[in-house]
Amino acid sequence: MHVDPICGKQLPDSEGAPSVEYRRRRYYFCSPTCRAAFLKRTERARIRELARVGALLSDGKVRWGLA
Numbered sequence: 001m002h003v004d005p006i007c008g009k010q011l012p013d014s015e016g017a018p019s020v021e022y023r024r025r026r027y028y029f030c031s032p033t034c035r036a037a038f039l040k041r042t043e044r045a046r047i048r049e050l051a052r053v054g055a056l057l058s059d060g061k062v063r064w065g066l067a
């Protein structure tokens with residue numbers, strides 16, 4: 001049994017459901033809309049991570065947590 005991480009809907013049958021692999025885990029969605037919403041979130045998280053790495057590389061001159 002999988003749960004759609006976007007809308008919380010339970011998916012008794014993940015066969016053929018839209019899915020995404022993220023950080024070695026597979027996530028299933030009730031619809032392509034939820035899948036797109038998930039991708040948008042992971043993309044934002046990835047950009048934040050890259051920004052943090054950039055901040056570390058520049059001696060932490062950039063401040064985070066203000067956004």
Ligand SMILES: [Zn+2]
Binds near residue numbers: 004
């Ligand atoms: Zn959904």
